[in-house]
Amino acid sequence: xxxxxxxxxxxxxxxxxxxxxxxxxxxxxxxxxxxxxxxxxxxxxxxxxxxxxxxxxxxxxxxxxxxxxxxxxxxxxxxxxxxxxxxxxxxxxxxxxxxxxxxxxxxxxxxxxxxxxxxxxxxxxxxxxxxxxxxxxxxxxxxxxxxxxxxxxxxxxxxxxxxxxxxxxxxxxxxxxxxxxxxxxxxxxxxxxxxxxxxxxxxxxxxxxxxxxxxxxxxxxxxxxxxxxxxxxxxxxxxxxxxxxxxxxxxxxxxxxxxxxxxxxxxxxxxxxxxxxxxxxxxxxxxxxxxxxxxxxxxxxxxxxxxxxxxxxxxxxxxxxxxxxxxxxxxxxxxxxxxxxxxxxxxxxxxxxxxxxxxxxxxxxxxxxxxxxxxxxxxxxxxxxx
Numbered sequence: 256x257x258x259x260x261x262x263x264x265x266x267x268x269x270x271x272x273x274x275x276x277x278x279x280x281x282x283x284x285x286x287x288x289x290x291x292x293x294x295x296x297x298x299x300x301x302x303x304x305x306x307x308x309x310x311x312x313x314x315x316x317x318x319x320x321x322x323x324x325x326x327x328x329x330x331x332x333x334x335x336x337x338x339x340x341x342x343x344x345x346x347x348x349x350x351x352x353x354x355x356x357x358x359x360x361x362x363x364x365x366x367x368x369x370x371x372x373x374x375x376x377x378x379x380x381x382x383x384x385x386x387x388x389x390x391x392x393x394x395x396x397x398x399x400x401x402x403x404x405x406x407x408x409x410x411x412x413x414x415x416x417x418x419x420x421x422x423x424x425x426x427x428x429x430x431x432x433x434x435x436x437x438x439x440x441x442x443x444x445x446x447x448x449x450x451x452x453x454x455x456x457x458x459x460x461x462x463x464x465x466x467x468x469x470x471x472x473x474x475x476x477x478x479x480x481x482x483x484x485x486x487x488x489x490x491x492x493x494x495x496x497x498x499x500x501x502x503x504x505x506x507x508x509x510x511x512x513x514x515x516x517x518x519x520x521x522x523x524x525x526x527x528x529x530x531x532x533x534x535x536x537x538x539x540x541x542x543x544x545x546x547x548x549x550x551x552x553x554x555x556x557x558x559x560x561x562x563x564x565x566x567x568x569x570x571x572x573x574x575x576x577x578x579x580x581x582x583x584x585x586x587x588x589x590x591x592x593x594x595x596x597x598x599x600x601x602x603x604x605x606x607x608x609x610x611x612x613x614x615x616x617x618x619x620x621x622x623x624x625x626x627x628x629x630x631x632x633x634x635x636x637x638x639x640x641x
Contacts, residue, residue: 531602
């Protein structure tokens with residue numbers, strides 16, 4: 256690989272990842288005192304970040320033309336993993352809390368294929384959309400409708416496997432990625448208006464089904480996911496049952512007040528706080544100020560991605576940026592929202608902060624691709640032009 260490309264390695268982006276690693280390991284270390292396990296999850300998380308650094312080096316080695324040619328194969332590989340997960344025996348694909356979403360690998364831990372499928376989907380959708388636009392000389396309703404059919408088909412193949420697990424949270428992330436990339440694909444505005452209407456109608460239909468025909472929802476949602484909605488509507492009324500975790504999460508987040516109780520001085524033992532509910536640890540121990548700093552760091556990260564892809568100007572790269580931003584934005588707002596009771600609990604991790612190798616590697620994989628985009632430009636967020 257050319258030495259000049261390594262000189263353009265975006266240290267600003269990787270510095271943000273390093274900051275998130277420090278916050279993650281510190282928060283997990285504080286949370287693990289409540290866990291009924293002897294494992295050092297903070298140390299394991301740091302190892303996953305080191306693995307992410309190695310993954311960054313591998314991804315950075317490829318140029319974008321190579322990534323584009325590989326995207327159909329990566330997408331196919333991801334779909335095959337999801338399909339195999341459905342038929343795999345429980346010895347290697349155990350059912351956890353009613354969901355069959357992980358491979359259990361001895362000596363390695365667990366691997367969640369859907370975390371990597373999200374990135375594979377972004378790469379392949381960007382390839383499908385950009386290739387379609389390159390071939391169409393004059394856009395029309397028919398050509399845009401055909402593009403929409405291709406995008407929906409590509410998305411719904413992995414989505415069907417993910418909902419079958421069932422994993423409604425990751426399914427919503429997949430849908431958000433698709434919608435975000437459709438909206439910047441150049442598709443006709445009337446089709447976008449129709450999609451918006453269908454989206455609002457679908458949400459209204461789901462609300463009606465939940466209120467009057469909840470049994471229908473069980474055909475594509477597990478009882479566990481449905482119970483989580485009930486607990487969200489009345490967390491304190493279900494405080495000793497399914498709403499126990501949410502009730503403690505709200506108490507922990509609010510008890511930190513403005514400045515928090517201090518590092519490792521948290522007193523509310525939220526179940527599995529080191530994973531999906533890591534934001535409760537930040538809220539309790541570092542308060543509103545600490546929580547706000549974390550959210551601001553996410554905004555800086557998203558702003559950084561926007562500046563990188565807009566400087567590049569390439570349609571394929573911009574589409575990838577839109578997919579990554581859609582994925583991260585949904586993860587952040589959904590996770591923080593569920594922790595403080597604004598949205599139902601869906602089991603979505605907080606990017607680069609929640610404990611989990613698949614989540615960390617999947618997110619860093621996506622950011623490594625963005626870093627690759629940055630190598631084609633010369634302007635840095637905190638530096639000057641070369």
